[in-house]
Amino acid sequence: MDRTTDQVEAALRALKPGFLLFDFPYWAPALASKLGIKSIYYSAVCAAALARHPVPGGQVSKDRPIAAVPPPGYPSLTVVLRPHEAWMEQLPYAPFGEGVNLYQRLTTGMKCCDAISIRTCHEIEGPFCDYLASQYGKPVLLTGPVLPKPLPTPSEDRWEQWLSGFKPGSVIFCAFGSQHFPEKDQFQELLLGLELTGLPFLVALKPPTGAATIEEALPEGFQERVGGRGVVHGGWVPQPSILSHPSVGCFVSHCGFGSMWESLTSDPQIVLVPELLDQILNTRLLAEVLKVAVEIEKEENGWFLKESLCRAVRSVMDEESEVGGLVRKNHAKWKETLTSQGFMSNYIDNFVHQLQQLLVKKR
Ligand SMILES: O=c1ccn([C@@H]2O[C@H](COP(=O)(O)OP(=O)(O)O[C@H]3O[C@H](CO)[C@@H](O)[C@H](O)[C@H]3O)[C@@H](O)[C@H]2O)c(=O)[nH]1
Numbered sequence: 001m002d003r004t005t006d007q008v009e010a011a012l013r014a015l016k017p018g019f020l021l022f023d024f025p026y027w028a029p030a031l032a033s034k035l036g037i038k039s040i041y042y043s044a045v046c047a048a049a050l051a052r053h054p055v056p057g058g059q060v061s062k063d064r065p066i067a068a069v070p071p072p073g074y075p076s077l078t079v080v081l082r083p084h085e086a087w088m089e090q091l092p093y094a095p096f097g098e099g100v101n102l103y104q105r106l107t108t109g110m111k112c113c114d115a116i117s118i119r120t121c122h123e124i125e126g127p128f129c130d131y132l133a134s135q136y137g138k139p140v141l142l143t144g145p146v147l148p149k150p151l152p153t154p155s156e157d158r159w160e161q162w163l164s165g166f167k168p169g170s171v172i173f174c175a176f177g178s179q180h181f182p183e184k185d186q187f188q189e190l191l192l193g194l195e196l197t198g199l200p201f202l203v204a205l206k207p208p209t210g211a212a213t214i215e216e217a218l219p220e221g222f223q224e225r226v227g228g229r230g231v232v233h234g235g236w237v238p239q240p241s242i243l244s245h246p247s248v249g250c251f252v253s254h255c256g257f258g259s260m261w262e263s264l265t266s267d268p269q270i271v272l273v274p275e276l277l278d279q280i281l282n283t284r285l286l287a288e289v290l291k292v293a294v295e296i297e298k299e300e301n302g303w304f305l306k307e308s309l310c311r312a313v314r315s316v317m318d319e320e321s322e323v324g325g326l327v328r329k330n331h332a333k334w335k336e337t338l339t340s341q342g343f344m345s346n347y348i349d350n351f352v353h354q355l356q357q358l359l360v361k362k363r
Pocket residue numbers: 044045046175176177178179180204235236237238239240255256257258259260262276278279
């Protein structure tokens with residue numbers, strides 16, 4: 001991507017846009033400014049993840065060694081890494097392209113752009129957005145969750161038909177986005193945990209490392225034991241329409257930012273199994289702050305046991321469960337807010353309005 005600067009410049013000269021929205025190309029603001037274009041950093045990860053690390057005062061140093069300690073002034077004691085996750089602090093300092101690491105890439109882009117924008121809303125991430133605005137000394141514009149209107153699922157759809165064979169709210173749906181490459185053992189533990197719940201389940205995951213297909217990676221005797229109540233699919237499924245199917249009662253998710261918004265605006269109970277740094281912070285936000293989800297218990301080495309997955313699912317699916325009742329109630333409130341008439345479109349309208357004001361400022 002960094003080697004496409006010339007092509008991007010030629011395209012910008014031909015198109016003459018008012019704005020250039022970017023995330024990883026840290027050279028975009030300098031290029032845009034040379035051409036009289038406003039540059040907007042657009043983040044598709046949560047404000048908490050930006051505030052947690054790539055802020056000017058957040059750099060790991062002798063005084064602030066790698067530790068699960070957020071930068072000074074960080075606005076939360078709960079949306080944080082836990083001590084055994086502190087090793088992730090090192091990741092932004094590994095090379096990320098030629099002659100640049102991820103910390104430099106992100107902070108340079110955010111320092112030099114005209115405004116920062118984030119796919120989030122003030123109601124959920126307000127303090128993190130304000131913190132970022134003060135750290136960078138520039139406007140932080142929010143687009144809201146930006147979700148498309150759900151489309152009706154055709155009745156001949158394979159998953160629609162399969163799901164319709166089960167009672168309302170009884171099926172567990174599990175998907176971990178596009179960047180999940182599990183080890184075979186952990187993959188099998190996940191499936192055994194779902195088996196242990198006794199509930200029907202639909203899993204959509206890539207085959208684990210070392211396996212060419214899902215079938216060859218299944219635990220021994222798994223298919224015979226679960227029979228028709230469990231499907232493990234090694235490819236893409238239409239997640240938003242599956243989440244809106246009445247039979248689906250629980251979503252076991254990695255809590256990528258896209259899935260986070262989709263889960264908040266759907267009915268199924270949420271069980272979170274985060275892996276990457278931003279997914280962990282999204283999870284803490286949902287489980288600890290909003291209290292709309294439960295986070296699976298992991299071992300110190302990041303591994304989780306089948307019993308732990310089963311326990312987390314049962315804690316939200318058992319009718320008498322207190323935790324299940326609490327997260328259901330809180331989740332319903334947030335769903336109502338986020339999907340209320342005009343909530344998302346107002347964010348977009350405001351975003352467009354704020355962009356227009358930036359243009360006026362230029363002239
Ligand atoms: O079988 C599938 C799997 C996923 N999806 C969709 O794909 C998107 C996945 O996005 P997301 O939940 O954000 O997961 P990732 O693809 O893993 O997202 C990457 O990018 C996100 C920011 O955009 C980060 O938060 C994550 O950590 C990073 O892994 C969602 O809209 C899902 O509905 C499907 O439709 N079908």
